[in-house]
Amino acid sequence: MSETLSPELQSWIGRSRVVEEEVGLSAVRRIAGMLDLDPGAFRNGDLLPPHWFTLFFADVARQSEIGPDGHPKPGVFLPPIPLPRRMGAGRRVTIHDSLRVGEVASKTAEVAAILPKQARTGFITVLTMRHTIRALGRRGRQVIAVDEFDAIYREAVKPGEKSGTGAPVPAPTDAAWRVEKHLSAPLVFRYSAVTWNAHRIHYDADYSRQEEGYPNTVQNGGLTMQLLLDAAVAHTPGTLRGFSARLTRPIYVGDTITLCGHAPRDGRMMAWVQDKDGHLCAQLDCEFA
Structure with a gap:
């Protein structure tokens, strides 16, 4: 192409x-x-x-x-x-x-x-x-x-190819706070219903594996950001005024993730998501007023 x-x-x-x-x-x-x-x-x-x-x-x-x-x-x-x-x-x-x-x-x-x-x-x-x-x-x-x-x-996906298998990056180890969250199938379903998201990788395991090469149904990235923002806001004084977010590695329905963050400094704070193996899956830079 x-x-x-x-x-x-x-x-x-x-x-x-x-x-x-x-x-x-x-x-x-x-x-x-x-x-x-x-x-x-x-x-x-x-x-x-x-x-x-x-x-x-x-x-x-x-x-x-x-x-x-x-x-x-x-x-x-x-x-x-x-x-x-x-x-x-x-x-x-x-x-x-x-x-x-x-x-x-x-x-x-x-x-x-x-x-x-x-x-x-x-x-x-x-x-x-x-x-x-x-x-x-x-x-x-x-x-x-x-x-x-x-x-x-x-x-x-080419025959036999797998998605989401790139080299992992380790998550930071100096978190000031941590919150564990289990990504149950009902939670992901309810988020998809609330946001009217019918992407089949989030609920159809056969489609996710056979058509897009994932090992399981995939966690919704919007839900990942929602949970991380909720945790960041709960651990930071002031009012959220902006953020930049980046998804770096797939997470799967049924996983337990850890939401982490640094202590706020000068109205800014970095937060991230790590999977059960300690790999960085998402990163968030927040600004508070």
């Missing part, structure tokens, strides 16, 4: 669409239950944790628009990148405010960049989406957050 962007894909750069959603109390309570919080503690008008905006604004495709991997087909919401496997890789987020329970808000999704290139593991394309979250109604069109999200598209 060529590292030159096709005219069709080039035409997608700069395209945008808007998704509106009511931040409903019932949805917030389902999210709270999934995260092992008291659902009854939330009321209309309450401010949500700053990073919870990522749990809303799902792209709702018609069933006929779903591809064999469970994602919407290429060209429905995202550019028709001609590579079959898609995984989240990282994000850069600036947070200005928090959503409130019961208000109407919107996400403007813009195709910021499409970068095809030859990587060590084969030909890939990196898609960067820029999501701008706004509160509507009585707050006008206040910007809540700007989220740049990277997804990597890869070639199909």
Whole structure:
């Protein structure tokens, strides 16, 4: 494949669409239950944790628009990148405010960049989406957050090839705090339901092994970041105002991971996820005010 962007894909750069959603109390309570919080503690008008905006604004495709991997087909919401496997890789987020329970808000999704290139593991394309979250109604069109999200598209798995088997990197050993979390199948299912994510690698073990080369069903990277952000916020004074995140190694449903972090310093803190073997799986750099 060529590292030159096709005219069709080039035409997608700069395209945008808007998704509106009511931040409903019932949805917030389902999210709270999934995260092992008291659902009854939330009321209309309450401010949500700053990073919870990522749990809303799902792209709702018609069933006929779903591809064999469970994602919407290429060209429905995202550019028709001609590579079959898609995984989240990282994000850069600036947070200005928090959503409130019961208000109407919107996400403007813009195709910021499409970068095809030859990587060590084969030909890939990196898609960067820029999501701008706004509160509507009585707050006008206040910007809540700007989220740049990277997804990597890869070639199909060759017969006998395995995914996620690159050389591991050891996690840091100087954590100031640690929290163990078991990634049970019901937890991953509930997160996928909350975020309307039907990617089959998260629940269909046969598909995950046979079509994408993983040894098991794969933990959802969004859930990994959610759990790590929750732990980072709980261990840091102040209000979360931004973060950058990077996923470095697959984690599998049924694993027990350790959420770790350094002590905050000058309003910044680094946190990470390590697997049961002490390998680095995700890293997070947070800014607090």
